[in-house]
Amino acid sequence: MNVLVVGGSGFIGQHLCRELDGRGHDVAALARSPGDADLPAGVEMVRGDVTDYDSIEGAFEERDAVVNLVSLSPLFRPDGGDEMHERVHLGGTDNCVRAAEEHGVERFVQMSALGADSGAPTHFLRSKGRAEEVVRNSELDWVILRPSVVFGEGDEFVGFTKRLKGMFAPGLPVYPLPGGGDQTRFQPIWIGDFAPMIAEALEDDDHVGEVYEIGGPETLTLREVTEQVYESEGRSIRVVPLPMGLAKAGLTVMGTVGLPLGPDQYRSLNIDNTTADNDVDAFGVDQGELRRLWDYLTTT
Structure with a gap:
């Protein structure tokens, strides 16, 4: 499968590119500065900005699947102000969906967030919710993933x-x-557990049209x-x-x-970042087997 990872130079993106490359897929990482990423030699680097359609459109040609990971951090106010959430999450997703439809992409996996909703109380979650609506209303075979905070090498959460x-x-x-x-509860999931789930969402047709809430083994x-x-x-x-x-x-x-x-x-701080029903079992994963934060912190 020829896969384009949009946001491939980020924390989750780099881990996913390695996972997909290890599974034998042809992988391309699209990012504003792809050269900054530590990726396997076989991963193609593509430069582009999701807020600029013309800069990314060509990267979608002849791709079988696309994963859109581009996201601003909910932990910090973005440069340019809160309106950047709409520009990057909603506008960027709209550009990716448009390019994917234009080039006949078969599978589109959208990285969203727990609590994403167009009526949510934060700019981050509202823009993520509106981006989900764009994906749902598209002609693509889509899958939406809503993870809690993800931890691991290169994260910002710890x-x-x-x-x-x-x-x-x-x-x-x-x-x-x-x-x-x-006041706030999290359900942290290790990137080493999460990246294979993203790959499964790409590979298994049973996931098409589903929205999954993903969390770790503890709150x-x-x-x-x-x-x-x-x-x-x-x-x-x-x-x-x-x-x-x-x-x-x-x-x-x-x-x-x-x-x-x-x-x-x-x-x-007033919004729990936890799943209502953890959907990791949809990927053949036992929640009790997932890596805990303390184990990661004390063994790395």
């Missing part, structure tokens, strides 16, 4: 907990977390994730609650002074 401390309490022996870190609060990250390095921290009202004000102020946080990040 490092985010340390960066958050540097913003809220630089140099202090305590770690103030909004609501004590108990962890932001406090628990933070404690595990520090404890895995032999350091203990003392988490203290930061009132949600102060957190809202603080994140809003950070956005106005140039730090990459804002009201959207506050709103996301």
Whole structure:
């Protein structure tokens, strides 16, 4: 199968390209700066920007399948402001779907997010929901994946907990977390478990027309994730609650002074990032066999 991975130079993209290459597929990685990626020699590098249709259209020619992984981070306010979510997620997806239809692509896998909905409370989730509508209304054989946070080599999730401390309490022996870190729950999934599921979504016709919510084997609060990250390095921290009202004000102020946080990040603290029903079994995976965050942190 000839597969185009849109966003192939990113964290998930690089792992997926290696997975697909290992399965014997012809793989091309499309990205704004594909040369920055650490990919197998057999993976084709293609330069393009999903917000510019003319720059990507030719890359879809003679492809059997496309995976659209392009995504801004929900953890930080994007350069250019929150409207960039619409431009990249909705506009970028629309361009990819249009190019895929123009060139007769058979399979289209869309990377979305848990909670994606056109009426969601954050710009990130609203734009992801609208992008899903574009995919659903297309003529393509589509599959939509909605993962919780994905961790592994090259991720931003683990490092985010340390960066958050540097913003809220630089140099202090305590770690103030909004609501004590108990407001938000995650269901982290290891990239080594997730990448094969994406590949299966491409290869198995039974997945066409399905939307899958994907999570790891456990539910962890932001406090628990933070404690595990520090404890895995032999350091203990003392988490203290930061009132949600102060957190809202603080994140809003950070956005106005140039730090990459804002009201959207506050709103996301009030949204659980967990599955209603974990769909990993649709890919022949036993949830209990998935890798836990603590195991990853203490063995890498």
